[in-house]
Amino acid sequence: MKAVVIDRFGDSSVLNLTEIPKPNLSSDGVLVKVCYTSVNPIELLQRSGKFKFPVGNSFPRILGSDFSGVVSEVGDKVKGFRPGDKVLGMRSTVEGGAYAEYVSAKPGQLSLIPNNFSFAEAAGLPLVTLTTWQAILGQANFKTGQKVLVNGASGGVGVYAVQLIKALGGHVTATCSYRNEHLVKSLGADVVLDYTKVSIVDLGKKFDVFYDVFGNYSLGKVEHLLTDKGTYCSTIPSVKNFLTHGLSFFSRKKGKVVVVRPNAQQLGRIVTMCEEGQIKPIIDSTFDLSEMPQAHERIRTKRAKGKVVIKVADI
Ligand SMILES: NC(=O)c1ccc[n+]([C@@H]2O[C@H](COP(=O)([O-])OP(=O)(O)OC[C@H]3O[C@@H](n4cnc5c(N)ncnc54)[C@H](OP(=O)(O)O)[C@@H]3O)[C@@H](O)[C@H]2O)c1
Structure with a gap:
């Protein structure tokens, strides 16, 4: 072959x-x-x-x-x-x-x-949707109605993250550059922020989950944007992230890292959401x-x- x-x-x-x-x-x-x-x-x-x-x-x-x-x-x-x-x-x-x-x-x-x-x-x-499923529902313990910031909403993971979180009943604030504002809005994001113009760390809003898909923030940088029991979840499995997030175990605000794994049951749920028109390719x-x-x-x-x-x- x-x-x-x-x-x-x-x-x-x-x-x-x-x-x-x-x-x-x-x-x-x-x-x-x-x-x-x-x-x-x-x-x-x-x-x-x-x-x-x-x-x-x-x-x-x-x-x-x-x-x-x-x-x-x-x-x-x-x-x-x-x-x-x-x-x-x-x-x-x-x-x-x-x-x-x-x-x-x-x-x-x-x-x-x-x-x-x-x-x-x-x-x-498979890989990108399972990443978000395991990050949001697994690591961040997301509940319907919560506010999620998706940083890096226009890439492979991001375009499906926005749609999945909306389908799960979340309120999505998405960041991308001006090049992709229209695309990300069309995926259902409630708020789209151009990271080249808006300083995310100065937003002055609170999120239940800061989902750092692109991976250029850290728990320390965005802790003030999290609600009292909010979670920062990164897709970057670096030693630094594992260490700092491990230390947040005893804090109310948590840091997490997602490491995606195959899961047929979760994939089946995602496929159903696609067939129902909640996720488009x-x-x-x-x-x-x-x-x-x-x-x-x-x-x-x-x-x-x-x-x-x-x-x-x-x-
Ligand atoms: N831990 C895991 O299990 C796991 C699983 C999947 C992915 N990942 C990691 O997650 C990261 C993202 O993966 P991906 O597949 O989404 O990558 P990707 O498709 O290559 O991401 C490209 C997107 O990144 C955006 N981007 C570039 N600079 C940015 C910035 N400064 N801020 C926000 N967005 C920016 C671009 O949008 P603009 O052109 O608008 O800037 C572009 O649409 C990678 O590091 C990947 O290795 C980890």
Whole structure:
């Protein structure tokens, strides 16, 4: 099968399209013929060697978590999926493996695709929507009616964060640059702030959750913007964030870090919200598998509006 493999750390030129054997099917696994995958910023860090934990220097390696496609084979012990099912899924960021024509997955990483989404649209969903689900409902213990500030609302995570939090009954204040104000407003944000003109730390408003998707704030910088029992949640799993947030355990205002994991039950709930029209797909750009270096360069600009997806094969 075709796959994009890295055999060393480096810039986007180390992403090498090559032929390798198909993954083996385990008795509790599902083999998916991949139609689309997507690129997430963590994969740039993994490619360049800036995020080695916990896989280290093991090569060759296939990056990629998100995929959509059709079930090709099913292990003897698997229930709930059949060959021919149209699925989307997420392998953990540690496992990778999705920049390839076939991916082996566990049922706990899969869901049927939303019936109103194309394969391209479906491939952009899993990692970013699960991130917000686990950040907002998990880490921040969000309740309907609460006020959430989403910082970085126009990127891959942000465009779905705004829609998900609105669908869950939140009041959303979203930050982005003037380039994306119209887009973010169209996603349902109640208030949109252009961070190039407005000083977020001087807002003088209170939020139950400060969801720092872009990751350029800290609990210390925005604590005064949190309600009495408010939570600051970052998507940046740095040692500094874990340490400072650990120290907030005994405080009323908490600091949290989200580290996304595959979860089929949560993914199923998100798929239902898509089918109900509460979440619409936002695609920044589409590349072919052979153009993976260009797709990584697009993410590197930090200017993507929604998801960068990769066409792997026609189904
Ligand atoms: N911990 C986890 O499990 C987890 C999971 C997913 C993502 N992440 C991390 O979350 C971060 C965001 O991911 P992503 O996929 O959303 O990235 P992305 O798609 O590359 O984000 C691009 C967006 O960032 C916005 N942006 C650029 N500078 C900004 C600034 N100073 N303030 C606010 N927004 C700004 C841009 O909007 P403008 O052009 O309008 O500035 C653009 O739309 C990454 O660091 C990623 O690694 C972590």
